[in-house]
Amino acid sequence: MNPTIVSFVYLVAGILFILGIKGMTKPKTAVRGNTLSALGMLMAVVVTLLDSSIMNYNLIIAGVLVGGIIGATMALKIQMTSMPQMVALLNGFGGGASLTIALAEYYSKLGTAPASFADLLTPVAATAANFGQGPEGTIALVSIGLTVLIGAVTLTGSFVAFAKLQELMKKSYGLPGGPTGNAIFLLAALAAVVALVLNPGNTVAIVSIVGLALLLGLFLVMPIGGADMPVVIALLNSYSGIAAALAGFILGNTVLIVAGSLVGTSGLILTQIMCVAMNRSLANVLFGKMAEGGETVDADEIYAGKVTSAQPDEVAMMLEMAERVVIVPGYGMAMAQAQHAVRELADAMEARGTEVEYGIHPVAGRMPGHMNVLLAEAEVPYDKLVEMDRINPTFEDTDVVIIIGANDVTNPMARESEGSPIYGMPILNVDKAKNVVVIKRSLSPGFAGLPNPLFAMDHTLMVYGDGKKAVIEMTTALSQA
């Protein structure tokens, strides 16, 4: 195939990716955008397959079959509540693909044919000229080193993120020395990149980068707790894109660079949005410390004798009179698989003429937009899913707020108690509503480990128990009223 035609098709593919993401700016055009993007992918793959240097299709067919079956099975079977796990795995596979491409490119340019694993470590007499003319050879080597580094970190980091989300790994582990330990690993890996660039035949260097980066990925994510996963997933998403763009520099491939940088920026922007929504810096999330609270707050002191609990049918009586209700979902709704039950409760209220909206905090759930997807699955129209900034001014005119499985994002200490670890975090001002109903298993604290004064307020009712069961009981009581 003529290289000019290939480049032209890559350009068209790049345009289709851009139009695809542009389509995502509105729910109505999003499906079409996704289709355009997939079309771009198909074109890029087909034109590459016609490349004259591809002589042997056996491995390609095998890989596409295996990957296609795994990918399609995952995509069609996965539950919406488990979407963070799916995205974590996809991030990891993306990093793994860039990692293996960079390694393949390195060993093919090296011009040796390693016969055993020991040969992988045998130094080879090679110069930067093996990888390209003049500065291009050096740039290719730097790109190989960095792609391997970022790809490997993304691979293992994402698998740890998956294990945490799937609750296979419940505890947090870290290197002794915390951030310092990680920094030492990172510097060692970067030193190996430099060694590789200085002596391109130094196969020990490239294998060291792989090993160090795989470990670094583990140690980076292992200390991070579940509720910080939205940031971690978004960041790893960005890494997988950056690795792809760097792989583009190795291969001199334009479409990899365009697509990789779009993904890289997407992940970074989402990371930043999540950090702002938690009022924490990226370093603070990554190196795992919630700010140390000034005065320790005693949960018993806040709750003692002030918490009012209620049964679902009592809440239903309150809902009968309400003109406007806001439902605030959190990760607990996902855990209880209560999204359909919540929609049915909303239907029952709307049938009585009550106005119902949903208030969505940016970090509710385990990944950006998690709650929206769950509620969309339950067929809640997306115009009822209201962002924090738009829902907050409406709480004063709201008769009842129903909080299901959310805690820290409603904690008024973030607004009022200076010196509290979460002070300054933007929250949903649910306490401004006339009545607040909290559906929760117990008074146990959320991820921040803080008591929530909201639970002890005069106008707050606690409904203890399983979220789904409680909501269904409310719906039943309301429909019988």
Added chain:
Amino acid sequence: MEILILLLALFVLSLFLGVELITKVPPTLHTPLMSGTNAVSGITLVGALLAAGSDSSPLLVNGLGFIAVTLATINVVGGYLVTNRMLAMFKRK
């Protein structure tokens, strides 16, 4: 060297374009955005195909290429399908 500069220019301009595009995506669609960009990053399949299919390379290179093709295909197929599944839920009324 000229080619490098061109690639670098492409990279930088794509970053700026990315910022402009992504900041306009509403929070409602952030989850499908992430799975959709996962699919797009499966574009590494293009590089993987070249590594897996070259006849003149050592077996190791073809083997790595096979792994890369498999992983990138999971991203492409899984990413687009699951994104489509989610977006279809947002579309219906």
